[in-house]
Amino acid sequence: MVVTPDLAAAKANLTALLLRADPESLSRAAAAEFLELLDNTLDKCSRPNVQKCKNWILANVVPSDERAFALGRYLVALSESMEKDFDRPSVRRRRLHVLYIASDVLHHAVICRDDQHLSRAWEGHLPAMIATASTFEKYPKHLRKVRALIDLWEEKRYLYADVILKLRDSFTRASDKESGTRIQMSSAALELAKEAPFLIPSVHGEASVPWNDLPAATWLPQLKPGSTQLMSRNLVRPVQLKSGVAPQPLVQVVKDTLQEAKTLYVKDHLRDRTSIDFNLMGETQAQPGTRETATYWGWTPKLCRRVKQGQHCVETLPQNMGPSRSPFKIHIPIRDKPQPHPTPKPKPQPQPPSAPDRPQHRQQLQTTKPSPSRAQKSLV
Numbered sequence: 001m002v003v004t005p006d007l008a009a010a011k012a013n014l015t016a017l018l019l020r021a022d023p024e025s026l027s028r029a030a031a032a033e034f035l036e037l038l039d040n041t042l043d044k045c046s047r048p049n050v051q052k053c054k055n056w057i058l059a060n061v062v063p064s065d066e067r068a069f070a071l072g073r074y075l076v077a078l079s080e081s082m083e084k085d086f087d088r089p090s091v092r093r094r095r096l097h098v099l100y101i102a103s104d105v106l107h108h109a110v111i112c113r114d115d116q117h118l119s120r121a122w123e124g125h126l127p128a129m130i131a132t133a134s135t136f137e138k139y140p141k142h143l144r145k146v147r148a149l150i151d152l153w154e155e156k157r158y159l160y161a162d163v164i165l166k167l168r169d170s171f172t173r174a175s176d177k178e179s180g181t182r183i184q185m186s187s188a189a190l191e192l193a194k195e196a197p198f199l200i201p202s203v204h205g206e207a208s209v210p211w212n213d214l215p216a217a218t219w220l221p222q223l224k225p226g227s228t229q230l231m232s233r234n235l236v237r238p239v240q241l242k243s244g245v246a247p248q249p250l251v252q253v254v255k256d257t258l259q260e261a262k263t264l265y266v267k268d269h270l271r272d273r274t275s276i277d278f279n280l281m282g283e284t285q286a287q288p289g290t291r292e293t294a295t296y297w298g299w300t301p302k303l304c305r306r307v308k309q310g311q312h313c314v315e316t317l318p319q320n321m322g323p324s325r326s327p328f329k330i331h332i333p334i335r336d337k338p339q340p341h342p343t344p345k346p347k348p349q350p351q352p353p354s355a356p357d358r359p360q361h362r363q364q365l366q367t368t369k370p371s372p373s374r375a376q377k378s379l380v
Contacts, residue, residue, distance in 0.1 A: 005261045007077040011035070014070040019206055022064045028206075034060070038078075038101075043089065045097040054104045062109055066199065068118050072125035075102065079132040092142050095133040099149055102129065106158045123163050127170040134174035146171060198246040198254060205238030214238065280304050 018031040034056055041049040061067045079098050082091045089097070102122070109118040130150065136142050150171065154164045205214045211233045218239055222231045246254070280301045 004077065004081045005258055007074075007081045009258065010070070010074040010077040014067070014074045016201060017064070017067045017070050018060070020201070020203070022066060024060075026060060027208075041101060042078075042094045042097045045089075045093075045100055050101060050104055053101055054108060057105050058108055058113075062105070062115065062118050065117055065121055068121035072122040076125050076128040076132070079129055092133070092136045092139060095129075096142065096145060099129055099133055099146070102126070103149060103153070103158075106153070107156070110158050111156065119159050119163075123159070126159070126163065127166050130167050131170040131174045134171045198251045200241055200243055200246050200250075202243035203238045203240055207238050211236040 015028070015031050018026045018034075019028065037049075037053055037056065041053045057071065061071050075098055079095050082094055106119060106122075109115045130146065133146050134143060150164065150167050153159055153167070154161075159167075205218050211218075214236055218236050219231065221239070222235055281304065
C-alpha cells in the first residue's frame with residue numbers, strides 16, 4: 001500500500017475529527033485501533049472482523065455527519081492507494097472488501113435504524129469506491145460481484161435513485177487496462193468523486209497532548225515581530241478557530257499546497273524535469289518566464305545576498321510582504337572568524353597640576369668658615 005498525499009490527508013482529517021467531542025471525544029489510541037481493525041478486515045474479510053468494524057463505525061462515526069463524510073473520503077483514498085502487485089489478498093479482493101464493509105454499515109444504518117444521514121454523507125464517495133473496484137476487466141467474475149452489489153443497494157433502497165444511476169455510470173466508465181492501477185475516469189465523474197467541501201475545525205491541536213507535540217501554529221500567539229521576550233511553554237495551547245466552511249482563498253491555498261506535496265512522490269528525479277529550477281534557498285520553482293514566483297517573506301534571495309555580502313542590518317523590506325505584517329529591521333551578526341578580544345590600553349595617569357610661576361629670588365651665598373686643622377688646634 002502506497003502512502004499517497006490523499007491518503008495521508010484523509011487519515012489526518014479522520015483522526016482529528018475522532019479526537020473532537022462530536023458527539024464524544026475518542027483517544028488517539030482508540031482511533032489508531034480502529035484503523036488497525038479496518039486494515040485487518042481488508043486482509044481477512046471474515047464475518048467477525050466485518051461485524052467488529054461495522055459496530056465500531058455505527059457507534060462512533062454514524063452519529064456525526066462530519067465523521068461519516070471523513071470516513072467516506074478515507075475509504076476512497078485507501079482504495080486508490082493499493083498497488084497492483086499487492087500480496088494476498090489481491091488488490092481486487094481488498095477493494096471489494098471495502099465495498100462489503102460499506103454495504104454492511106449502510107444496511108444497519110438505513111434498514112435497522114432508518115437513518116439516511118450516512119447515505120447522504122457517502123453520496124459523493126460511493127461512485128469513486130465503485131470505480132476503483134471496477135477496473136479489472138480481465139476478471140468478469142469479480143465484475144459480476146460489483147454489479148450484484150449495486151443491484152442489492154437499489155433493491156433494498158439503501159441509496160436514492162439518482163445516486164444509483166451515478167454508481168452504474170461509474171461502473172461502466174472505469175476503463176483502466178492495467179489491473180489494479182489508478183482508475184481512469186471521465187472528467188465529470190472524477191470531479192463528482194472529488195467534490196468535497198473544505199471545513200475549518202473548531203480547534204487546532206489537542207489539549208491532551210504535551211506542548212511539544214502540538215502543531216507549530218500554536219506558537220503564533222506568542223510570536224511578535226521585533227520582540228525579544230522569551231516564549232513560555234505554559235502558553236502553548238490549542239488554538240480556537242471558528243468552525244465552518246472554509247473561504248475560497250483558504251481553499252485555494254490548501255489546494256496549491258497539496259499540489260506541491262504531490263511532487264514529493266514523483267518517480268523521476270527533480271533535476272531531470274526541465275520545468276523545475278532551484279533558487280538560492282534550495283526551493284523548487286518554475287523556470288523564469290513561466291509564472292511569477294515568490295519565496296518566504298523573511299528570508300528572500302535578496303536578503304541572502306545581502307547577508308552574504310556582510311551587511312549586518314537590512315532596512316529595506318521585501319516586496320511581497322503583506323499589509324498585515326509589521327515592518328521591522330533584521331539584525332544579523334556575521335562573523336567569519338572568531339575575533340580576538342582587544343587588549344585594553346592602560347589608562348593615562350592624571351598629571352599633578354603644574355606649580356604656578358613664582359618670582360625667582362637671588363640665592364645669597366653663605367660663606368662658612370673652614371674648620372681649623374689639627375695643627376692649628378695644637379698651637380692654640
